[in-house]
Structure formats: C-alpha cells, structure tokens
Amino acid sequence: MNATERIEAACSFLLQSPPGEINDVLNDVRNIISDDDSLHEGVLPALKEYNLSQFMTVDVPGTDHQSIVSEAARVAATQEGQERFIDPRSKTSFLFDHLSLVRPEASDSQPEEPDADSEPFRSALEKATLTYLAAHFHDGVTSVFSSKEAANQFVIQVVANKYNPTNYWAGRWRSSYTIDLNENTVRGQVLVNVHYYEQGNVQLSTTHTISLSLPAAIVTSSPSSSASKILALIENEEGKYQESLNDTYQEMGEKTFKGLRRALPLTRQKLDWDKVLGYKLGAELASSKGMFGGS
Template identity: 70%
Template sequence: MALDERIQAASNFLLQSPPGEINDVLNDVRNIISDDDLLKNGITPALAEYNLAQFIVVDVPGADHQSIISEAARVPAEEGAEETEQRFLDPRSKTSFVFNHLDLEASDPKTVDPAPDSEPFRQALETAVTTYLTAHFPDGVGSVFATPGAPNRFIIQIVANKYNPTNYWSGRWRSEYTVDLGDNTVTGRILVNVHYYEQGNVQLATTHEVSLTLPPAVVTSTPASAASKILALIVDQEGHYQTSLNETYHEMGEKTFKGLRRALPLTRQKIDWDKVLGYKLGAELTSSKGVFGNA
C-alpha cells in the first residue's frame, strides 16, 4: 500500500474513533505509517475535523470553565496562521484563543468585544443553559454563540462525556440548536454515541432532529423569560428522546436480541453437554484407533 493510501486509511480510522478513545486509535495507526513525522503531518486535517464534529472541550486560559471547539466557535483564520493552531471563541469569557488540534490545548487568549445587539439575549440563553447543565449534565459543557451579521440568531451547543475504560464502555451526548427569533423557530439535532467493547465491539450512533415553533409570547417577553421558556422546550425534547432510547434498549433486550438466536436446536430439545463431551471423546478414540490400525 502506498504511503498516501496508508495515511488516508489512518485518517479514516481516526474519524471513526469512539468517544474518548482517539488516542488509543492513534497509537494503533502508528504501526500503519511507521513514521511519526509523516503521521503527524498527514492526520492533522482529520484530527481537526474530528475535534470540530465531536465538540471537543478545552480549558479556557485564565478562566475556570471549559468551552466547546466547533464550527460555530471558529474565528476566521488570520493570514499566516498554521493549520494546527486555529483560533476559537469562548463567548462566556469574551475571549478568543489558539487551539492546537494535536495537543488539545488552548493558548494566546485575546479579549473579544461582543455584538451589543445580540449580547443581552445570548447571555440570557447562556444562563439558562448553565442551569440546565447543572441539573441534568453535571459534567457537561455548554456554549451559546451569537451569529455574526444576524443579531436575532443564536446557536446553542451542549456536550457531555462519560468514559469508563475499566468497564469497557464510553459515551458522548451532543446537541446543537439554532434559535431564530426572526422566524420564531428552534431547529437542531441530538447525537448520541456509545461504545461497548468487553469481549466484543458494539457501537451505537443515533441522530434525532428537532424542529420547534416558538409562540409569539415567548419572543416578545424579556430576554431572561424568553431564554428560560426556550430552554424548557429543549429540555422537554431531550427528555422525551432519552426516554425513547431507554424504551428501545429494553425492547432490544427482550425481543430483538432474543430473536437473533434460536432458543432450541433443530431437534427442539435442550443439549445435554455431558453427552456432547462423551461424543467428542468417543470420536477422538475412534479416529486414533483407525490411525493405529493402518500403521
């Protein structure tokens, strides 16, 4: 396999990495390339794509919270900036920072002045999101972005990770919503990824689309009241989706998985394993006897 084909294969493996396991995958694909410098240069675009899509979180320099790395957070690249050092916005601390996709660290913070037309409502949404996370996702991270050039449009992003390598599972919840006060709509999606790998390899990847129409009374109320009501609608949607997932898991355990295996063999009788061992031993003795008889 040519070198560029091996790099492409390594990149594809990285893009399919389960939550929290990209370093394990990276260590495995090192054997495919056998050259760390070439590997680093070749997979950087794939790492950047993965980090943005998976809502990787990073400690914000000079702050006591984390922020989400995503397309919504990306600041237009400055001329001459390296590909591994893109700049991202943390609207909560009103700073931007350089994020290195290889070492997953933030640096070089700079103060950013928010748009005065959208900041009051953005802050109200941020407060409501923080309250929601505290109640339902204690380890989750949320970011709320104003859309440049569209003061009535906002993007809410939420991510929560659970890594339990001791028990061979990991999971990630991501949700993203666009709140458009001009159209009185909330649209978005929920993405769930779970990986179980004890004596096997099973992955779950689901996507749930959300589309809501806001009552006029919500949009015309105060920012704090409107943000609280919008988050209540989102909470209701996410709660229903979690319930549906739980019901699906239960049904799969009771029906689907049982349907994949035959309860009884074709004889419609349970297997007597002691007899099976006896049959095997007898067959081996017969085979050995035949060999000695031909000698």
C-alpha cells in the same frame, strides 16, 4: 498499499474513533504509517474535522470553566495545526492545537468584544443553558454563540462525556440548537455515541432532529424570560427522546438480541437472557442523562 492509501485509511479510522479513544486509535494507526511526521501532516485535516464535529472541550486560560471547540466557535485560522476559537462566556478567544490529543489545550487568550446588539439575549440564553446543564449533565460543557450567519440567530451547543474504561464503556452526548428570532424557530440535533467493549464491540450512534416553532409570547418576553422558556422546550424534547431510547433498548433486550442467536448455542445449553440483561447494556446505552451525569 501505498503511503497515500495508508494515510486515507488512518484518517478513516480516526473519524470513526469512539468517544475518548481517539488517542488510542492514533497510536494504533502509527503502526500503519510508521512515520510520525507523515502521519501528523496527513491526518491533521481528519483531526480538525473530528475535533469540530465532536465538540472537543478545552480549559479556557484565566477562567474556571471549559469551552467547546466547534465550527460555531471558530473565528480565524492561524499557524499550522492551530486555529483561533471564541469563548463567549469569558469574552475571549484562544488558540487551539488540533494535534494535542492527550490533553487538548488552549493558549494565547485574547479579549474578544461581543456584538452589543445580540449580547443581552445571548447572555440570557447562556445563563438558562448553564442552569439546565447543572440539572441534567453534571460534567457537561456548553457554549452559546451569536450566529455568524445572520443577525438575531443564536447557537446553543452542549457536550457531555463519560469515559469508564474500567467497565469497558464510554459515551458522548452532543446537542446543538439554532434559535432564529427572525423566523421564531428552534432547530437542532441530539447526537449520542456510546462504545461498549467488554468481551465484544458494541457501538451506538444515533441522531435525533428537533424543530420547534416559538410562540409569539415567548419571543416578545424579556431576554431572561424568553431564554428560560426556550430551554424548557428543549428540556421537554430531550426528555421525550431519552424515553424513546429507553423503550427501544428495552425492546431490543427482550426481542432483538434474542433473535440474533440460535435457540441452542454451541454449548448446547440455553442462554440465560435474564443474566445477559443483568449486564445492563441496554440501560447503559439508553439512560443518556443518567449515563452522562444527570438525573
């Protein structure tokens, strides 16, 4: 395997990193590359892609909250390895170094004036989303943007991480919604990634697409009322998705996992499936809101 092929392999491994484990994966692929300078240069595009798609979070300088680093937040590219992102909540932008994996950091905070026409509704959406976040994701982070694509479009993004290496699991919940007041629609996705690795290696990666039409009564309400009703619709959809995950993993525990094994394993003793369920693997994977800190 030549140097280019090794870099490509390293990038592939990085992009498949489970939640909270990308630094561990990077340390492992160092053994493949054996050259830190070449490694950093070669994997930088993969790290950028990973950070943006996984909604990496950073402490915003001068504030007491975190902001999401994503494509919706990106405002400009700067020097090598760094880009500028916006935090609409504090009305600032900051530099982010994609190579700072151990503790992602923001720097060089600067004022960023919002669009005067869209800010009232964006701010109302932000307030409603923060209320929703506090109710369901204790350690979650949200950023709400005015869309860069068109007027009267807004993007809500939420990420919640739970890292529990002591019990051999880690998980990430991401959701992203585009609210289009021109078409009166809400379109988005919920993405759940979980890694469970006690005496094995089980990963869950699932995507749920949501598409809603907004009644005229919601769109014509005040920004505060409209935003609260939109978040209520999102809450209802995410609640139904959580229930579907619960049902799926209950069925897997009762049927699918049993079907994967022969009647008698090599020990010639029957497997105690009730004991297996006692490990609560299905519950850990399915109870997304409980797992990510909510109720």
